[in-house]
Amino acid sequence: MAGLLLLTAAAQAPAVYTAACRTTGGNFTLTIHRDWAPRAADRFYELLSAHYYAGNAFYRVVPGFVVQWGLSPTPALSQAWRKRTIPDDPVTHSNRAGTISFAASGRNSRTTEVFINLADHPALDKQGFAPFGEVTAGLSTVRELEGGYGDGPPRGHGPDPRLILSQGAAYLTHFFPRLDILYGCEIAGPPSTGFLRDGEGRGDKRRGASFSPSPARSRTSVYAPSPFPAAASRHLLLAPSQESLPGWGAPFRISHAWPCDLAPCCRGNSGPAASG
Secondary structure (H helix, E strand, O other), X not given: OOOOOOOOOOOOOOOXXXXXXXXXXXXXXXXXXXXXXXXXXXXXXXXXXXXXXXXOXXXXXXXXXXXXXXXXXXXHHHHHHHOOOEOOOOOOOOOOOOEEEEOOOOOOOEOXXXXXXXXXXXXXXXXXXXXXXXXXXXXXXXXXXXXXXXXXXXXXXXXXXXXXXXXXXXXXXXXXXXXXXXXXXXXXXXXXXXXXXXXXXXXXXXXXXXXXOOOOOOOOOOOOOOOOOOOOOOOOOOOOOOOOEOOOEOOOOOOOOOOOOOOOOOOOOOOOOOOO
């Protein structure tokens, strides 16, 4: 099963490699630099090799701040990887717009969750978040991923990562059916010119929400933005995909809500970057 390569020894990543990511909102390409943050680059390579990110939702999208993913639609898979933390890397590059870093809840706590900076955030450098790569094509696609739900509890009413951990896709499709999803990120070798055109393959969604985040950090969370109230987004629908999404079923319609009996969302501090 994809993502269950848990007991094999992690391979060292190439010095530079790219990951071609396909989503329900379009495509983007990441270029990873091992010399920026070796442990992060190796873990990301391991996760890509295991196809862990296939079917992940972009569950935390705060326009002007970050886009975050890394929790599996299959709870058992997320829980298995949560036990495999990696040590911190020194911060050698700044968290500027388009860079990707691992989320964390404290020292040496990184596992699977990552975020892309949507603006320059030098304050995150001082907090120990070490970028290990950058978006080299399709940043406009990343900026337009569904962000109408806002941040999660306690700063907003968006997806609660603790409930994603315990209930997976059932929770997200029931309460947050408009989220964009990763079909997958595939290792594509060294970077090449024009690998993906900016915005190539973008979906037909139209987005209308806007936020003005004010990044800050609490002692218990990785980053704690405080977005000002946003305009209510329009009801957004995505036509059924012709391919399956691991953990979601196929064919997949993002507006579909599965019948399920789910507990109300919690309102405690979930630690947005390293859930739980």
